[in-house]
Amino acid sequence: MSGIEWLIAALVLIGAVFVLLGSVALVKLPDFYTRLHGPTKATTLGLGSLVLASMVFFNFVQNELSLQQLLIALFLFITAPVTAYMLIKAGMHQKVTAIEVTKNQHLMQASGKKPAP
């Protein structure tokens, strides 16, 4: 196996591990708010790594210029935080309860209130 192939294998493996752990976080963490952290971060880096592997493969092994994968990364980086924002906002409006150890829970009630006139 050549150096490039080792690199691709490593990138794919790292990506897969991070995506898997992101999903593990979704299952394992105790409440809605902490669960949100898995998919917004681990999955972003995992998919970023997979996308990088794909780019290296097409550009250096297949020898064809392929930058399409950059778009996947771009859209992912734009949409992931927005999705998280909408989910957590919806959660707070629906008064989804956080686990007891959560600090500053009163701040959740500040959400959605209009400023005093």
Next chain:
Amino acid sequence: MMASWTEKLIPTPARSVMLFVVWLLLNNSLAPVHLVAATILALAIPLITASFRDKHTPFTHWRLALLYLLKVLGDIVLANVQVIRIVLGPNRLLRPGFVMVPLELRGALPLSILACTVSLTPGTVSAEILPYQNDPNEDVGERFLLIHVLDLADEAALMREIKQRYEQPLQEMFGC
């Protein structure tokens, strides 16, 4: 006269360039067909969507923006390693919490960038920008960013880090 004519045809040059590049990337080709289609889209879309756009803070500091992007990318990698460590540890050691960060940053675009950055970096997800307002450019006085933190050890340190690491460069970048 010449300047206003080009301004009317291409109101947002950066957006046009981006549309052009994105279209070529989507097709993964430089064939004449795609070049023509990309040009048409790059010219037409900004004109059609002109009435949906809010006025943004003008933005010129490309070098600062690039540095900011690189810093955030680096932080994303670190953030992931941190989050993974927390996720793999036992649940009873979790110290989640909400934090309200006072903001000096103004303007819809810089605030959205800050909120997205916070969501993508170490153990934090931005939840809301307070107080609530309908018009993003209206001045409502003091602003806060409400964030949820996965592992809240030191509130003051976290606030300081967000303000120094992300808010200040954005303020420099947008001059506000």
